[in-house]
Amino acid sequence: LTLAGTPLGEIGERELVRRIRERIPAGPGVRVGAGDDAAAVEAGPVVLLTADSLVEGVHFRRDTAPARLLGRKALSVNLSDVAAMGGVGRHALVSLCLPPEIELGWVDSLFDGLLERAAEAGVSIVGGNVARSRDTVVDVALLGEVQTPLLRSGAQPGDAVVVTGALGAAAEGVDLLARGARLDEDGELVATGLWTESSAPAVRECLRAQLDPHPPLALACALAERGLAHAAMDVSDGLSVDLAEVCRQSGVAARVEGGAVPVAPAVASLERARGGDALLLALHGGEDYELLLAVDPHRLGELEALAGVWGVPVCRIGEFFASDPAVFIRDGVGERALPPGGHDHFRVAGTEGRPR
């Protein structure tokens, strides 16, 4: 790739678009792919639609997020939304805002990641657009298929509050990036920052959670097909914020057992070393892209068996109960309200001020 170091300002929009189009393979169900006024794809009878943007300086920094992993994440955050509806991603549009000084190689790496993640997930990239801007923005719109949408509003009193995977690692990853830890384009650890070599496995795990999240896509679809959850939402803004949203939409309250929240072991070990509070990151950190579920307690065994098939841990962390929408947490000290502590894009006061 002799042009890899050439800035987009020299390449030009048409050549850039031509190069991108050439790389996009044909996909199943795609009647007309990228290159016409719009894509034409097979769909229906009910489709899911979602869009999510990654904005430079807000969701990522170009000097700390390898472009290939950024491409993967741009698709993953949308796949997570479709999965949380019980669906499967099928067709994606990619809208890029790019500063003219960005080099072609960066865009090539971004598409390496987008195309790789699309292939893994069975998604076809069918179009999009590019425009010049000061900040880089990667905006993906995803069309998915679903039988019966799994909503945020179905939680019932008595349901168990369940989360998949473990929490807090993505937020820990933001701090690690700010302190010099780095992954390369392949997701391999190339710098531990302020940490010693003995922390390398934990540092790598948290950086990967932040830069290349893996939502439990297959499990989400399988549990939706079996009607194993009354409600579902992906944990993107932080457990405390997202659980409050399920409660608000379902018209119920929730009680979380502090000791039951699955803190990612890597976060526990890193926070223990510096005297931090790993549970706070798990409760409020955000970007975990795990599933938050409302499950009939009589069907928890069934859910655990299914999750075991996919190798995804599931954890009962509390219960929903009949009351005005609110979230409480109970620990050794007692029970109290759990204030939403996630990230707000516009308002800095009241959030942790993390450089997301």
Place this chain on the structure above:
Amino acid sequence: LTLAGTPLGEIGERELVRRIRERIPAGPGVRVGAGDDAAAVEAGPVVLLTADSLVEGVHFRRDTAPARLLGRKALSVNLSDVAAMGGVGRHALVSLCLPPEIELGWVDSLFDGLLERAAEAGVSIVGGNVARSRDTVVDVALLGEVQTPLLRSGAQPGDAVVVTGALGAAAEGVDLLARGARLDEDGELVATGLWTESSAPAVRECLRAQLDPHPPLALACALAERGLAHAAMDVSDGLSVDLAEVCRQSGVAARVEGGAVPVAPAVASLERARGGDALLLALHGGEDYELLLAVDPHRLGELEALAGVWGVPVCRIGEFFASDPAVFIRDGVGERALPPGGHDHFRVAGTEGRPR
């Protein structure tokens, strides 16, 4: 609206999203609208997908584009793409990148325009997202319905080159904005800039073409249903660029009669007054959002009759012929190649350098 002057940084993301959601009405075919992980909509069996962004400093300036008209245009440019495929827009996602200093009233006006245009076009807004950024970006993804997609690649030797409406006004509008002419939020002329009051009607027409384009949506759908065009594309990058693209995808050449190109009368009068070349704007200006069609010459009468029903002028400007893809223009002087002169987002050299 006592909060209209409050910056988003004080309002906060959640309150902003809550306010936006409250304004979005339910729509036909929408099973799950804004507010869950993804929207669920009825669709199929073949749907169109397209996305287009309007970026501050590239496609618009916040001090010259009234927010309501910007909202209208953000949807219109996508409706134009769906129309050029012979389809009808149905469901839209709106992704906003917004600087924290923007006032709530600006976003309210933007949504006034988006919702108004959506209602006019029978489109439901079903979701999206907001993020903080330095530059404002309005990115709309649109899902449409179609029977048989109308492609760019179907032009045949002997077909007439046809355009709808008149060209050049949107590009003239960019110059007018740069010289102080202004519309208000209602599309009324509030400043003529360097022009005298006698030019007001022409100035208004060109500003409206730039700030609030009206693609011939109904005609596009009707002609596609009747199979009246072999190929279609919307004129967004400029006739010279877009016709070259139809030729490239169809594997044919095209010859344009310079005297037949429908220059918008407002452009002709304004350019005449300052000694400019209105035809250059019509050939290369871009953003007209009219249709460029390849039509069997025996069916031109049928097309004209249909277009008459919708009150849309159609104009035969040349013909496609068997040759390597290329575009020629013929006028009193003779015939020569018509170089593509539209806008390139990244490369300034070789374009008119217009502040689009």
